[in-house]
Amino acid sequence: MNAKIERHEFADRLTLADKLARDVASKLDAAIKARGKATIAVSGGGTPKAMFAVLAEQEIDWSKVTVTLVDERWVDTDSDRSNARMVAEHLFHHESHTASFVPLFDRAHKDSVDDALDDVGARIDALGRPFDVVLLGMGGDGHTASFFPGGDNLAAALDPNGTRTVISMRAEGAGEPRITLTLPRVLDTRALYLHIEGDDKKRVLEQAEKGGDFPIAAVLKQDRVPLDVYWAP
Incomplete structure (x- = not known):
């Protein structure tokens, strides 16, 4: 079975940012009212910056x-390549400055991502399950x-039966070594979003849906949680 996919297409990126931010905020607000707290896992890169500004x-x-x-x-967070730094600069302003932040980079193991996996995984596990919101992006390579x-x-990262919370990743297109939530942990959420922009990424997504060999296909083909796709040209 494939994920139930709801598509939301917008004429421009600012409209998308506004609509997605308000939808995410409503999910967080509902979680707070129902359970007294909310958790959200967000992606880095340039795509979510405008949305973060509205969400804040x-x-x-x-x-x-x-x-x-x-x-x-x-x-480290002083690097302009740090996702944590980007989130701090674009999300934690205005109303959102009182939110708590749990980083994935572990300075105690700065020289070895593999040595940090157990500690970082425990840190994420301590947040409880499931997440209330997970926000994914997608690169042009899928x-x-x-x-x-x-x-x-x-x-191992895409193993639907895997038990790890986080895993390391090295790849030619990744630049630095990475740490990432595994697919099962990404899917362990009440609400799952994919935010993409541009015709090129839309074509990659369509190819993945048709059976193309792209990592994003694992998110499209799972049946654990519905997926909301937000796209603008």
């Missing part, structure tokens, strides 16, 4: 929200999270 302005009780990352480059084509741990 949403009037929910951010002091009860915990934010973590779907994946991270194994670089990777999502750090599920890169040709990645050294790609098969």
Whole structure:
């Protein structure tokens, strides 16, 4: 079976950012009202920056929200390659500055991502299950999270029966070594979003849906959680 996919297409990226941010905020607000807290895992890169700016302005009780990352480059937060740094610069403003943040980079093991996996996994597990929201992006090569084509741990990361929370990843297209939530942990969420922009990425997504050999296909083919795809040209 394939995921139940709901598509949301917009004429421009600012409209998408506004609609997605408000939808995510409503999910977080509902979680807070139902359970007293909310957890969200977000992706890095340039695509979500405008959406983060809108999300930061949403009037929910951010002091009860915990934010973590779907994946991270194994670089310290002072690097302009750091997803944690990007989130701090674009999301934690206005109303959202009181949210808690759980990083994936572990400075105690800065020289070895593999040595950090147990500690980082325990840190994420302590947030509880499931996430309330997971926000994915996608690269032009069809990777999502750090599920890169040709990645050294790609098969393990995509194993639907895998038990690890996080795994390391090295790939030609990844640049630095990475740490990423595994596919089962990504799918362990009440709401799952894929945010993509541009005609090129739309074509890659369509190819993956038709059986193309792209890592994003693992998200499209799973049947654990519905997927909302937000796209603008």
